[in-house]
Amino acid sequence: xxxxxxxxxxxxxxxxxxxxxxxxxxxxxxxxxxxxxxxxxxxxxxxxxxxxxxxxxxxxxxxxxxxxxxxxxxxxxxxxxxxxxxxxxxxxxxxxxxxxxxxxxxxxxxxxxxxxxxxxxxxxxxxxxxxxxxxxxxxxxxxxxxxxxxxxxxxxxxxxxxxxxxxxxxxxxxxxxxxxxxxxxxxxxxxxxxxxxxxxxxxxxxxxxxxxxxxxxxxxxxxxxxxxxxxxxxxxxxxxxxxxxxxxxxxxxxxxxxxxxxxxxxx
Numbered sequence: 001x002x003x004x005x006x007x008x009x010x011x012x013x014x015x016x017x018x019x020x021x022x023x024x025x026x027x028x029x030x031x032x033x034x035x036x037x038x039x040x041x042x043x044x045x046x047x048x049x050x051x052x053x054x055x056x057x058x059x060x061x062x063x064x065x066x067x068x069x070x071x072x073x074x075x076x077x078x079x080x081x082x083x084x085x086x087x088x089x090x091x092x093x094x095x096x097x098x099x100x101x102x103x104x105x106x107x108x109x110x111x112x113x114x115x116x117x118x119x120x121x122x123x124x125x126x127x128x129x130x131x132x133x134x135x136x137x138x139x140x141x142x143x144x145x146x147x148x149x150x151x152x153x154x155x156x157x158x159x160x161x162x163x164x165x166x167x168x169x170x171x172x173x174x175x176x177x178x179x180x181x182x183x184x185x186x187x188x189x190x191x192x193x194x195x196x197x198x199x200x201x202x203x204x205x206x207x208x209x210x211x212x213x214x215x216x217x218x219x220x221x222x223x224x225x226x227x228x229x230x231x232x233x234x235x236x237x238x239x240x241x242x243x244x245x246x247x248x249x250x251x252x253x254x255x256x257x258x259x260x261x262x263x264x265x266x267x
Contacts, residue, residue: 015235017220023258024181024220031060032179033095033263034068034253037102037224039245040077040132045086047265048250053093055254055263063256065095068177070224071102071186071204074136075129076245080108081136084166101173102186103204103225108133109170112162114155122151129245137161175203178219182255187225188237191215210237222253231262 017024026032033052038045056065073087074080087099107125126134131141139157142150176185176198183195188210190202195217207226216236224241231251232239240262244250248266 015233017233017238017260018235019181019216019218019220025258026180026182026255028257029063030179031056031063031065031254031256032068032182033065034070034184034222034240034255036070036240036242036251036253037072037227037244038069038077038083038250039072039075039104039129040080040083040136041244041248041250042077042079042082042086044244044248044250044265045083048252048263049091049093051263051265052095052252056093056095060256066098066179067091067095068098068179068184069100070184070222070240071100071173072104072224072241073099073102074108074133075104075125076132077129078132079136080133081166084169085163088165088169098177098184099169099173100177100184100186101175101204104129105170105173106200106204111155112158112167114152119148119151123147134158175200179255181220182222183217183219184222186223188223189217189221191217195219213237233260 035048052067073083091097107130111122111125111130134141134154137158138161139154141154145153176183178184185203187204188206189195189198190206191209191213211226214235221237223237223239226239227241227243228239230242231253238253240251240253242249242251250265252263254261254263
């Protein structure tokens with residue numbers, strides 16, 4: 001059953017990322033910690049933050065460090081509200097954060113806005129993990145009511161229970177972030193469009209033709225969204241969604257100069 005949750009990249013063999021024939025790099029003196037999809041696993045987020053703190057202390061004190069989250073903070077895991085609350089706090093390590101928007105975060109945002117979501121879309125969100133998010137905010141679905149009425153009731157409950165700060169956090173999430181030779185987004189890009197012309201739908205939802213694409217857009221795309229057993233490294237992209245909510249393996253990509261390595265929770 002679990003194996004069906006994991007995608008297999010259609011690109012051929014792994015290859016080293018390159019930009020115009022050279023290794024990609026982040027600016028000198030800077031280190032980036034890029035964290036994959038959390039999906040309501042507050043425990044893993046805390047564990048990863050401790051790992052980042054230890055890593056900075058041991059090897060990065062002389063550097064400016066930044067943490068980039070690739071989105072999907074909510075759904076599937078049962079502590080979505082704790083994840084959002086945690087990300088709202090000033091981090092104990094004092095490192096600046098960039099929080100990107102994931103498709104599941106958008107789903108939650110749209111559920112709160114009845115005009116943007118049909119009953120079918122609400123049902124889809126709940127089926128793919130939104131029910132766990134509702135529970136994390138103390139919202140219980142009334143299964144005795146027909147679906148449209150049930151969704152309205154759940155939405156009203158959520159509006160009453162969701163802290164304004166959480167709603168503001170969701171509203172302010174960024175679509176993409178660029179640093180040196182890297183472009184960070186939740187899902188990927190549409191290969192035939194320049195980076196500056198990518199739409200929200202492509203940045204949050206795309207799989208194919210992005211996953212099979214072997215071209216060059218001038219940046220290495222770092223993304224989550226598509227679950228793989230281990231991080232995927234290709235000539236033009238790095239995927240770091242390792243299914244944390246199911247596997248306990250939350251992945252962080254560490255970029256410094258032209259170097260690249262990974263931190264993982266679990267095994």
